[in-house]
Amino acid sequence: MQIALTEAQLAAQEGEIPIGAVLVWNQNQVVAIAHNLVENDKNATRHAELICLNEAMSKLQMKYLTQATMYVTLEPCPMCAGALVLSKVKRLVYGATDPKAGAVSSLYSITSDQRLNHRLEIIPGVMEQECSEILKSFFKKLRDKS
16 A cells, blocks of 8 residues: 555656555556556546556456456445456555545445345554545645635
């Protein structure tokens, strides 16, 4: 999670919402690291999780990431939660919950929905304070500017 937080800090420096993600293969090999690029790429789908998943699949030459753990600083949105399910990621570890758009436990439970063909092991609240603080600080600075 510390690597994901460092990525989130990079995102904030670039004017992106500070969310970082890391994909680890077989519990010990970091395969992909990413942060949001929505603003810089002018593309609403450039979330840290999707960038990370795409990079990992490309490097590993696999469409399913059944031995992967995704670490992300904020609870994934519906788009990212769906991508994690479709990619068959084994485990999701996230920091802060997202009461406005969270699709793991806050608003929806996409990653554990019994109607889907894959469910993830979920570990919420890892370094929650730090993950939450970087987001709060970023949005406070934005409000102070306007």
